[in-house]
Amino acid sequence: MTKHSLYLVGALVAGGILALMIFVNGELARHTSAEWSSLVAHGIGAGCAFVIWQGMLRLSSSTKRQATSRAPWWSYVAGIFGAIIVILASITVNSPIGLSGSISLMLLGQVLFGLLVDYFGWFGMPARDLTLYDFGQVFFIMSGTAVLIFLMR
């Protein structure tokens, strides 16, 4: 296997891990509750992330050399969004739309919101006009999502 194809497989596997994570958190929520599932996942996740971070600091020279700087206080708010994301995902995977329907709708929400951000230049992004590619992207993702949700169940 060439090095490049190793990275491609790595990206595919990363996506698979993400789907598996949403499913596993949903299973914990099905037996308990969505907010408890999110709490447990974040507690264990904080421990695992700490071990990986500290481990890479010692083992990987590129992580060691990475310069860090002060981050604005509001960037730490990301964790609160993360907590809400796990709660909502745990609710929707256990609903009739299932895992594949949840994943595709979350993607659609990201894409449409991303295009609004681009068009209006929110968050300090340079505003840009939407192109035919953007509309094509929305059309195909919406059609695929509709197929997964309405034709499958």
Added chain:
Amino acid sequence: MWIPIGLAFINGIIIAVNRVFNGRLAKSKGALQASFWNHLVGFAFLIPICLLLGSFAFITSAGTLPPFVYAGGALGALFVALSSWVIVRTGAINGIILVIAGQMIMGTFIDSILGRIHSITVALIGVALILIGVKLSQLGLRRSNADANSK
């Protein structure tokens, strides 16, 4: 049916906003440290919510559930480490479509194991349509980058 559809869609918007905030944190601290703070802040935020809702009562269920339900936190941390390693090597544009493809394929696979999908062929058509959409946005990005470079 429409309530979970709305919730999952809104969740996508929150994911997009989250990426802006977390991206800023990762720029200063690196992806791995940002992932740690992300989890810790989320954990702290959820403690009063679980206290308020009485969710700590579920602590008694810990021994009775299948152990795999506790793997979510580890999988999340693993995802951040693996994707930050891969994306810098494949480039963000190439990496993201593969991450989405892996996610869609695994999602459909799990749904089909659970018997929640009636026809795997129709499901794959849905996945293929979504991936065509993501690919189109890449082509658009490449073009606008090429335009910007030629100016």
